[in-house]
Amino acid sequence: MIVGVDEAGRGPVIGPLVVASLGIPEAQINILEELGVNDSKALSPSRRLEIRNKILKYKNWKYSIVEFSAEQIDRSMEHDTLNNVEVKLFAKAIDNIGSECISKLILDACDVNQERFGRNVSSMIKATSKNFELISEHKADSKHLIVGAASILAKVHRDLEIERISQECGFEIGSGYPSDRKTKDAIPLLITKDSPHIHLRWSWATVERAWKEAGKGKLPLRPRIPQNTGGQSSVDSWYRQL
Incomplete structure (x- = not known):
């Protein structure tokens, strides 16, 4: 194979x-x-x-x-x-x-x-x-x-x-790449609450910069991911033999 x-x-x-x-x-x-x-x-x-x-x-x-x-x-x-x-x-x-x-x-x-x-x-x-x-x-x-x-x-x-994420948010988010105009326009809408949206990559400089430009101070730390009690890896994976 x-x-x-x-x-x-x-x-x-x-x-x-x-x-x-x-x-x-x-x-x-x-x-x-x-x-x-x-x-x-x-x-x-x-x-x-x-x-x-x-x-x-x-x-x-x-x-x-x-x-x-x-x-x-x-x-x-x-x-x-x-x-x-x-x-x-x-x-x-x-x-x-x-x-x-x-x-x-x-x-x-x-x-x-x-x-x-x-x-x-x-x-x-x-x-x-x-x-x-x-x-x-x-x-x-x-x-x-x-x-x-x-x-x-x-x-x-x-x-x-x-x-799916775009539908969840209720507005267009573009491709997700920082150079995409729709993504650039979406980022301010994804940082309006007390913490950035869950689907943003908080560790990216783009998010930290947008957070500071919005006058929101220091970027908060992400909450800890709950431990998986099912014994599975933190990597979500799908496998199908066709």
Whole structure:
């Protein structure tokens, strides 16, 4: 099985970070080209959704979506780096689809040192045997169809979550990226109460700056996340073998 892994939402000030993995038989890699798979950033939202729905119809393909909320990101950033968080999420997404049957693993590296990122992810995978070819590259989503497909799964999932958050807020929040005009306009509306909105990343400088510009003083600390009594990880994950 060839597996690709990519993320969506590393830089936004609103919403979750999403990591997706996709595993398919190597002999079927040409199907991804037939489906029109490309780097998700090169596709329109409607085209991404169309391709994503086609990918999910293949019953012998495996995928995993791992979502890390803004709240979880903030809590992790108190003692970790974003690169290390992504390493753990990539490993989680790989383990979810069954790392024992991988023949080739291709990662879209988030670290400036792409080889180091690959080594770190590999070391976190729970498989007892790691006898697979490992490729860790920058912009792998535009170089490898399997990673492009994973990027589509991650991007569509995050887009749907951003749409849900927007509906919850009652106004448009844009893409969640600080450079997005709609997001810029939404941030002041998300800091009107005694603390920033739960879906904002409080640890981002953008939020701290907006909080101070609103004359609200020092940014408060996030409340502690309640302990999960179900024995599950703080990483919210979904896994489905198609």
